[in-house]
Amino acid sequence: MPKAEVAGEGKLAPKDSVWKYKQYVCKAKCFDITAGGKIIVLNETEAHENDLYTSHRVILRSQKAQTVAIIDVSSDLVGRGEVVLFSEVASELGAMDGNEIEIMHMQRPASIEFIKKKMDGRTLAKREIDTVMRELMENRLSEAELASFITSIYIRGMSEDEIVGLTESVVGTGQTLQLGRRPVCDKHCIGGVAGNRTTMVLVPIIAAAGLYIPKTSSRSITSAAGTADTMEVLANVSLEIDEMRSIVQKSHGCIVWGGALKLASADDKLIKIRNPLSLDPKGVLLASILAKKKSVGADNVIIDIPIGRGAKIADQKEANELAHDFISIGKRLDMKIEVLVTDGSEPVGRGIGPALECRDVLSVLSFEGPPDLFDKSCQLAGALIELSGKAKKGSGYAVAQRLVTSGKALAKFQEIVELQGGQKNANVDDIPVASYKHTVYAKENGRIFHIDNKMISKVARAAGAPNDKAAGLLLLCERGDKVNKGDPLFEMHSDSEAKLDFAIKALEGWEPVELRRVVLSSID
């Protein structure tokens, strides 16, 4: 079979390259267009004279910075000596209209050789992985090259050495939190369960237990709310790393948006590539999660793997394998890891959407809230307390429960909220309420058979979540409940009549809350 060959123009030594010589300077013209990538537009004739073509990548240099961008061309919009910069490029270069921008041919990325090596089934050395991650960070790799890399990893797998190497490499691409205190705890959930806001209950419990938990969370991608979106209802979540450190040193915990920090930066870029293909090769999944934990200096980590209908991980067997990998690779990275496999087939808590979930969290911390969210949070917190040596095996749950019932966890939560710029003594009154509501009722008698995470999220998003904080869904039933025709199943909340309307239309043909009926159909 013909071997995968060198890409593009062949290997050019930096010094004697033909094209290196071909660098030229243009005046910037900034266009307010966000393209999801770095795009510039060159004058077509001038570009061709310089052997630059549509879709090629070039290095750009302003007085302030350097970056890599992809070329579009135009003969009308861009004159000779001009370069149009789309938003991402202008911002990265710190460039304004009229600034001089140097345009240089780019050497073929060194990573291509290593992507090919992986493709051919060989094992990558640490320094080879480092090169791929570095060039990823420098935007030198195209979407196609990265897709090829991820696909190769998906098919060929990764050795434990490679996963450890990738984790360390990803950590190395970003900042790290130097807390100067120990032990540092952390927690991660593989995701996909609606309403599952355990982090916001667990963090104050752990902090109240005297352990450190510098928690970074994500915003929603396809769900109705991420932990960062929910915390944002009460507090600021976009913190600098120094602010984060100082808050954790004071209160033992925080709940901030990971995206605002620059921890394990390469991971954010890897996620961007994995998402469109929906590929999540095990090695990359492990490295991605562990790099985030490593970059905040975690010693003790609890991983929540939800399984069941619609969950990311299909069954107990797959969950067990993944759990063993986590533990074994964690060991090599000096992290003690425990994995809890949980039921992820139904939403946890009653609210779906930032404000409604935040309300659940405050209720749980006030020992009033949804029992499933209370129980799951205490299970996870208890395991983490045991793992850290703060409680004996088997007594962690009780310790966690006591920290809630005594009000210490709520006080700790309010302390953290205040340190993150929120109200003093934050409570339910600080949570916004939606202006428009619509209740969905059971159309017949039956028993609740299934509540679908994905559909619930979709309807909540249609109503405006997570951007409209108060928008979402409030579940009024649980799996197993007996309901009669006309009983309320759930409420839809929205800030605008139009969005509520849209969400109601979205329900047509769907059944986010499924009833099991006695008579399945009648034939006459």
Added chain:
Amino acid sequence: MPKAEVAGEGKLAPKDSVWKYKQYVCKAKCFDITAGGKIIVLNETEAHENDLYTSHRVILRSQKAQTVAIIDVSSDLVGRGEVVLFSEVASELGAMDGNEIEIMHMQRPASIEFIKKKMDGRTLAKREIDTVMRELMENRLSEAELASFITSIYIRGMSEDEIVGLTESVVGTGQTLQLGRRPVCDKHCIGGVAGNRTTMVLVPIIAAAGLYIPKTSSRSITSAAGTADTMEVLANVSLEIDEMRSIVQKSHGCIVWGGALKLASADDKLIKIRNPLSLDPKGVLLASILAKKKSVGADNVIIDIPIGRGAKIADQKEANELAHDFISIGKRLDMKIEVLVTDGSEPVGRGIGPALECRDVLSVLSFEGPPDLFDKSCQLAGALIELSGKAKKGSGYAVAQRLVTSGKALAKFQEIVELQGGQKNANVDDIPVASYKHTVYAKENGRIFHIDNKMISKVARAAGAPNDKAAGLLLLCERGDKVNKGDPLFEMHSDSEAKLDFAIKALEGWEPVELRRVVLSSID
């Protein structure tokens, strides 16, 4: 391992999808920007309200046509109710400023399931391959998805059934030539050899032998000239399929640019994806070549596989394997195929660049030209004549040679050139000559050890080839020649002093013509 999952928003049935409902109409604003893909810019707020984000794909509909495009967003440049169309989109939609454009959410491409299937090592059925090719043609697949597909094929390989299926599928995406005459001959070279213009000699020989040869050729991608670029020195190569048919019916042959026709269209798109990654999985290579042959209705095909230093195919063993695949798959597609493995380590002929290569072709047809080009062309033509049954085994070369020496091939070439809109009795005087020349001389005594295809091409391109027809290189020596210090090695031709200068600078540190020296270094 977590399975590769459904991408994007999950599977939406066309009828009950939330997003289907969210279609809206905007006024077109055409921007003269060529992006190498289909790009539109939406107003950021309006896009988000419609659940559309940067990098997502949408279906666009004008009064005339429908296409798929990728979203960029802007808050300043694009107002509510407006959509900016980049050149490719405007042209595909036949849209002008102010036209109404309907914007619709796109369902997840069905191909993703089949790309995943290939990734998981399973075999694709014909209808699954058809779906991928159809969606490829409709621009429904992203670069990342296609890269993932090609990578999966590279790693997993393709069965003979799959290759046959892919070939037929690719043929089905384009037009086919219905010549109504037989036998139809064709020829293909795997490529990578500079100056190798055998096609332009072979076509008139075959046509003069009374066989049909509706030859489509490519333009250069990274070389100094493709056959289409070289033929264009004397004739028009951008023909419609009807013109092509009528010319071949009259003269038995033609040499046209394949890109202007719409034969095997999916192949052009596949090539666009294979190139940046430089992946050429055997199955795709075979299907790609055979689809082009099938789409002109070829019965007898000669394949030229150059091997040796710097060639695409490394050695005789690999060439043999590929040859057997060609023959065996050709049989299933009703094509008689013969493969010639040739020496591809050095350029063929003296000229490199469109005009200089064209000159070689006319010289060979006048029985004066470079003996290597003459010999190779007659070898290939002879084999094709034998394969078609027009000459007995072993006598094809002599038949081909006689058609040249008798002047019949030249007359046929001139007939074809004239039918393709060129001069009557086209000859050397019709070929443009460069205004600037520069000769490179041997710096010491020695013997020519190697002439490097890639470097030769690079220098010729630096001098302006293939866009400047007269630009390029003229080789004044061959491998094995003994040279003395000061002997001329090659001439560089260019239409502009600046480009010539640039090409001379490009030579620094390179040695496209390598001498083997007696004294390798002297130490003092």
